Amino acid sequence: MIKVLVNDGMHQDGKTRLEEANFQVDTNNIPQDELINRLPEYDAVIVRSATKIRKELIDQCPNLKLIARGGVGMDNIDVEYARSKGIKVMNTPKASSQSVAELVIGHMFSLSRFLHRSYLEMPTSGHSNFKALKKSYAKGQLVRGKTLGIIGFGRIGQELASSAIGMGMNVIAYDIRDGNVDVPIKSPMLEGQNFTISIKISTMETLLTKSDFISIHVPSTDKPILGAAEIAKMKKGVILINSARGGTIDEDALIEGLNSGQVSAAGLDVFVNEPTPRADLLGHPKVACSPHIGASTVEAQRNIGLELADGLRQHFQ
Ligand code: 3PG
Numbered sequence: 001m002i003k004v005l006v007n008d009g010m011h012q013d014g015k016t017r018l019e020e021a022n023f024q025v026d027t028n029n030i031p032q033d034e035l036i037n038r039l040p041e042y043d044a045v046i047v048r049s050a051t052k053i054r055k056e057l058i059d060q061c062p063n064l065k066l067i068a069r070g071g072v073g074m075d076n077i078d079v080e081y082a083r084s085k086g087i088k089v090m091n092t093p094k095a096s097s098q099s100v101a102e103l104v105i106g107h108m109f110s111l112s113r114f115l116h117r118s119y120l121e122m123p124t125s126g127h128s129n130f131k132a133l134k135k136s137y138a139k140g141q142l143v144r145g146k147t148l149g150i151i152g153f154g155r156i157g158q159e160l161a162s163s164a165i166g167m168g169m170n171v172i173a174y175d176i177r178d179g180n181v182d183v184p185i186k187s188p189m190l191e192g193q194n195f196t197i198s199i200k201i202s203t204m205e206t207l208l209t210k211s212d213f214i215s216i217h218v219p220s221t222d223k224p225i226l227g228a229a230e231i232a233k234m235k236k237g238v239i240l241i242n243s244a245r246g247g248t249i250d251e252d253a254l255i256e257g258l259n260s261g262q263v264s265a266a267g268l269d270v271f272v273n274e275p276t277p278r279a280d281l282l283g284h285p286k287v288a289c290s291p292h293i294g295a296s297t298v299e300a301q302r303n304i305g306l307e308l309a310d311g312l313r314q315h316f317q
Contacts, residue, residue, distance in 0.1 A: 002316050008048035014305020021313050053077045070304040075220035090311050095303035096295035101159035103294045104215050107241050107267025113140040116288035144168035149211030152218035174207045208233040215241040216248050224250040231257040237264040243294040246272035258286045269294050
């Protein structure tokens with residue numbers, strides 16, 4: 001029987017699909033520092049972003065045949081090293097794109113109408129100070145008609161573009177690959193119609209200088225893509241969203257930008273120091289935060305679980 005450790009959780013449907021194929025699936029989390037003693041008994045391990053599978057751990061697990069990442073980013077796994085040891089490494093790149101895109105849109109609307117502040121302040125002073133709060137949130141802005149700059153135009157970037165176009169936004173995309181990308185516009189109302197919009201990849205300069213909103217969708221980077229120099233080039237009052245990885249924006253530069261007014265607000269789902277992000281960023285009045293939940297919808301969790309189960313079944317059978 002193939003023994004699988006699922007260390008960061010898995011949708012029940014995925015677990016069931018594995019058990020139906022006679023896999024032994026253990027879903028009790030093993031703390032990171034105990035993995036070195038416990039992982040060697042498993043044939044496969046399934047993780048999200050919380051568990052780290054580094055070289056030292058891989059070296060202690062000669063029986064390990066597969067490492068599966070439920071999700072997209074594999075920066076928590078020493079992928080090349082594992083592969084050099086003959087271990088299969090897989091992820092689920094498609095399963096959560098729409099969920100991440102919708103979280104970005106949630107942050108855009110929230111910040112455009114100060115909902116993140118209003119949700120905090122209404123319960124405490126909404127009763128005694130209703131008129132003052134109404135006045136302080138009176139300068140909201142429409143999203144329709146504005147320009148969204150998308151840095152990284154892979155699956156998630158394209159899903160975001162598709163939804164943003166549907167909401168009446170203009171989209172500028174930057175990617176390391178050049179050319180045009182045909183973005184499908186999706187709605188049950190367009191059933192049977194193949195409706196796409198062709199987006200030409202722009203330069204970073206164009207994106208930075210012309211966007212009202214900027215959202216990042218690239219893998220983990222060694223150094224920030226958006227630092228002080230890039231922020232200085234942006235339109236004054238830009239709104240930044242990061243649901244990719246914490247280090248893709250320089251957090252010091254972001255705070256400076258927010259304080260100077262160059263950046264009017266930021267929506268952050270990811271942070272440099274997860275799971276203990278810096279407090280001045282979390283508490284900043286112009287920041288709306290969420291705890292790395294881009295892929296955390298019921299639909300994405302299920303897609304991820306089923307895709308993982310199919311991947312494991314295919315590999316071991
Ligand atoms: C990803 O890379 O798939 C996302 O950042 C989601 O991370 P999670 O699996 O920890 O929710």
